[in-house]
Amino acid sequence: MNPSNEMSNDFYRRAAEVLGKIRSSTKSSPAQKQAAKEEFDRLDKDFVGWLHAEEAKRTAAFQEFIANMNRVIAATGDRSSAAIKQLSKLIEAATAVLNA
Amino acid sequence: MHRLILFTFALLAPLLAACTAIPTQEFAAYRASFAEARKAGEQIMLDAYAVDDALTAQTTPRKVGEWSFKKIEASFRVVDRAAVRLAAWDVVDRYNATLASLASGERAEALGQDFDGLAAAIEKFPFDELASGVASSLGPVGPAVQAIKFAATAAKREGDRRRFVEAVRAARPFMRQAINLLKADADTFYGYHTRVHVRTRQQLRDHLGTLWLDADATYSAAADPSAAPETDPARVEFERFQSLGKALDGEQLAQVVGDLNRPAGVAPMSGLLLAEARRTNDRFQALAASFAAADIRLAAYEDVLTPYAVLLLKLEESVNALADAVENAQPTAPALDELTPIAVAIRKAVAKYEEVRR
Numbered sequence: 001m002n003p004s005n006e007m008s009n010d011f012y013r014r015a016a017e018v019l020g021k022i023r024s025s026t027k028s029s030p031a032q033k034q035a036a037k038e039e040f041d042r043l044d045k046d047f048v049g050w051l052h053a054e055e056a057k058r059t060a061a062f063q064e065f066i067a068n069m070n071r072v073i074a075a076t077g078d079r080s081s082a083a084i085k086q087l088s089k090l091i092e093a094a095t096a097v098l099n100a
Numbered sequence: 101m102h103r104l105i106l107f108t109f110a111l112l113a114p115l116l117a118a119c120t121a122i123p124t125q126e127f128a129a130y131r132a133s134f135a136e137a138r139k140a141g142e143q144i145m146l147d148a149y150a151v152d153d154a155l156t157a158q159t160t161p162r163k164v165g166e167w168s169f170k171k172i173e174a175s176f177r178v179v180d181r182a183a184v185r186l187a188a189w190d191v192v193d194r195y196n197a198t199l200a201s202l203a204s205g206e207r208a209e210a211l212g213q214d215f216d217g218l219a220a221a222i223e224k225f226p227f228d229e230l231a232s233g234v235a236s237s238l239g240p241v242g243p244a245v246q247a248i249k250f251a252a253t254a255a256k257r258e259g260d261r262r263r264f265v266e267a268v269r270a271a272r273p274f275m276r277q278a279i280n281l282l283k284a285d286a287d288t289f290y291g292y293h294t295r296v297h298v299r300t301r302q303q304l305r306d307h308l309g310t311l312w313l314d315a316d317a318t319y320s321a322a323a324d325p326s327a328a329p330e331t332d333p334a335r336v337e338f339e340r341f342q343s344l345g346k347a348l349d350g351e352q353l354a355q356v357v358g359d360l361n362r363p364a365g366v367a368p369m370s371g372l373l374l375a376e377a378r379r380t381n382d383r384f385q386a387l388a389a390s391f392a393a394a395d396i397r398l399a400a401y402e403d404v405l406t407p408y409a410v411l412l413l414k415l416e417e418s419v420n421a422l423a424d425a426v427e428n429a430q431p432t433a434p435a436l437d438e439l440t441p442i443a444v445a446i447r448k449a450v451a452k453y454e455e456v457r458r
Contacts, residue, residue: 009291016298024305026312051291062188068274069191076263084214091221
């Protein structure tokens with residue numbers, strides 16, 4: 001099975017249920033029960049691997065989102081206030097020099 | 101001075117044409133939706149990762165003897181999924197705060213204070229020491245700066261409203277993307293809990309298999325081969341457990357009830373067999389209760405996720421409503437209370453200027 005194409009919460013649950021019935025059935029031989037257990041372990045590993053892989057893709061997408069939003073925030077800034085503060089400081093400094 | 105007044109009017113021109121409208125109601129609704137979704141989202145995410153981490157630790161045995169610096173470095177470089185998601189919530193919070201500051205006019209007020217500082221600095225500047233008569237030839241600098249202040253702050257207020265609109269417009273596709281990521285995350289969080297549920301059921305099914313083997317061994321040993329199967333208490337009891345087991349297999353757990361009364365015609369159970377039957381019955385019931393408890397735990401988690409999903413949908417609606425409102429907002433005439441102080445300041449500056457000239 002290709003986990004990335006076919007896996008889903010629902011698939012995992014349904015497949016596990018079928019395997020679980022083999023494990024608990026009185027009609028299953030010990031070998032069948034063991035095979036069902038091993039198949040479940042594979043299924044479980046595939047499932048969690050799939051969850052983590054999908055999540056990692058989204059983690060990268062969230063990082064991209066953060067960078068984009070930071071750019072949006074930065075674009076709202078303006079320098080007019082800073083420029084006036086700077087001009088005031090310049091005049092104050094010049095006043096201090098002239099009054100010295 | 102004429103240039104100053106012209107400059108003041110130039111600053112005011114866009115404001116006098118029309119004011120950009122900020123959809124305050126939609127913005128408030130969006131912020132409220134965001135706050136609720138964030139609060140729930142962070143909690144649900146941290147819980148899901150705790151569940152996943154615990155299960156991963158449990159199912160991944162530690163390998164001894166395979167240590168290497170490269171492995172440590174690789175795990176060190178792994179991006180922390182929770183930290184990234186917390187940072188994503190945080191960046192939206194900062195974006196909201198930015199929008200709020202643009203909408204409230206607080207930036208314009210801050211600019212006004214900066215102008216007050218500039219006016220104060222100019223007033224103290226020793227023009228006459230620099231060159232005799234400069235101050236009188238410049239005219240009243242303070243009122244002129246005040247006039248520019250009023251005009252600039254009004255223009256800034258309008259500029260900030262436009263920045264608000266531009267920011268909402270620019271963020272819309274990113275916000276949509278983030279909400280889709282959050283929706284997909286919710287499915288993954290459910291996946292982690294599903295895994296716990298499924299693995300619990302697998303263990304319970306193994307117990308059920310063991311219980312069958314035990315019951316089979318017990319009743320086979322106690323069976324009376326000379327008696328008819330329908331009158332032999334051991335075989336009748338085994339039949340009963342078999343039907344209970346089938347019920348459990350078919351998930352009709354309510355059928356798993358202890359009933360040790362013998363049907364008519366069946367010989368009473370011996371003390372030993374009765375004790376064994378009670379013990380087996382108790383084990384079945386405990387197993388049935390464990391199956392039910394696993395389902396109850398998952399159902400409880402579903403009850404947590406469902407309102408969160410609704411919050412995400414509400415957030416999505418409010419993001420769209422805000423963006424639509426921004427797109428459809430009609431420019432409004434500038435409010436009189438905004439313009440009056442500007443007009444008064446300009447008039448005062450002109451009057452002072454005329455007075456000095458005379």
